[in-house]
Amino acid sequence: MLRWSKIAGVSLLLLLEGCTHSSRLLTRAEIPPAPAYPRLLAVYESWFGHPMHISVGYSSQDPVEIGKQIDHAKQLGISGFVVDWYGDREPFIDRSYALIQSLAAQRHFSVAMMYDESDGDVQQATDDALAAFDKFDRTYLAPDAAGREAYLTYEGRPVIFIFPKSGHTNWNRVRQMVDRWSSPPLLIYEYRTTEYAAAMNGFYAWINPGEKGWATDGSHWGGDYLSHFYQAMRTKYPEKITVGAAWPGFDDNLASWSLNRHMSRRCGQTFNDTLKLSEENSTPDHPLPFVLIETWNDYEEGSAIERGIADCKPNSEATSDHN
Numbered sequence: 001m002l003r004w005s006k007i008a009g010v011s012l013l014l015l016l017e018g019c020t021h022s023s024r025l026l027t028r029a030e031i032p033p034a035p036a037y038p039r040l041l042a043v044y045e046s047w048f049g050h051p052m053h054i055s056v057g058y059s060s061q062d063p064v065e066i067g068k069q070i071d072h073a074k075q076l077g078i079s080g081f082v083v084d085w086y087g088d089r090e091p092f093i094d095r096s097y098a099l100i101q102s103l104a105a106q107r108h109f110s111v112a113m114m115y116d117e118s119d120g121d122v123q124q125a126t127d128d129a130l131a132a133f134d135k136f137d138r139t140y141l142a143p144d145a146a147g148r149e150a151y152l153t154y155e156g157r158p159v160i161f162i163f164p165k166s167g168h169t170n171w172n173r174v175r176q177m178v179d180r181w182s183s184p185p186l187l188i189y190e191y192r193t194t195e196y197a198a199a200m201n202g203f204y205a206w207i208n209p210g211e212k213g214w215a216t217d218g219s220h221w222g223g224d225y226l227s228h229f230y231q232a233m234r235t236k237y238p239e240k241i242t243v244g245a246a247w248p249g250f251d252d253n254l255a256s257w258s259l260n261r262h263m264s265r266r267c268g269q270t271f272n273d274t275l276k277l278s279e280e281n282s283t284p285d286h287p288l289p290f291v292l293i294e295t296w297n298d299y300e301e302g303s304a305i306e307r308g309i310a311d312c313k314p315n316s317e318a319t320s321d322h323n
Helices: 002-020 063-075 091-106 122-140 171-178 223-235 266-280
Strands: 039-044 078-085 110-116 157-163 186-190 202-204 241-246 290-293
Touching (some): 063 091, 078 091, 110 122
Parallel strands (some): 039 078, 039 290, 110 157, 157 186, 202 241, 241 290
16 A cells, blocks of 8 residues: 555646646655556657657657656656557657667666557558567567666566557467567557457556547546456456556647547546556456556647646536546
8 A cells, every 4th residue: 555655646746747837756765666566657659859740849869858758757656668669660769769778777767668550451460560579579678789677577578568550460470479589578458359369468458538438528537448447357357467557638639640539637637536546456366567657748649747747727627527
């Protein structure tokens, strides 16, 4: 419970930052030790500075800025970034990832890769994944890779997250390949129906408004979705790793791919509620090794916590959806 009380403090501090624009952070004495579980991780978007994305005031390839972000995250009790990565399909992001892993090692911080599946057909998506995973093993998980010691592990094995898109990848083939690595990774897939569940070591929850779908006023914050996720992991996948999730809200209106989806931050309450569900569902018989904050800096989809979690303007305070 002590560990969770410290994690809950992250929500309060982010709320204070968002409402007052204060830079107050956790003191070193308040920071939970990194080896304790569950560990807080945050999804990190490393494409800023690329002309295809909006300007957020910094480049994801600026080592000074990345160093500041890592220090900020550590002060909030976050122990690692989970970085979106596309392999050779996105060279800019690959260069950013290399820099983040190196800087993470220097700052005693963790880093993990979240593979973004390609949109191709079964053959193309599978070939893309096989090539990307092979490159990642050789480039970032090899014993002599720069920053290799920073890579996130669980029970001695590297952890790789997978963000599905087309759903066309044959993950059984990828599983066969990675099982031949010197240290076979743990593959953690977004929670959804998939014929490749047996190839996965676990599932993580992702931003979802719940069974009612997206509300025009943003009031559906996903409580029913998360409750279903944790229940399903206990009953359907008790032997697999459960990665919890917490998010501050969502608004994709700035994204070039916008679908006009909105989830109100409710002046910080959405983050509080999703984080609390992680606490309630980490039990001695089914503990959560990680809780994934979604996200550190996705400003295009309005889920960033980097600059605080509150949105206290009256016209953004949607009614709570008590799922």
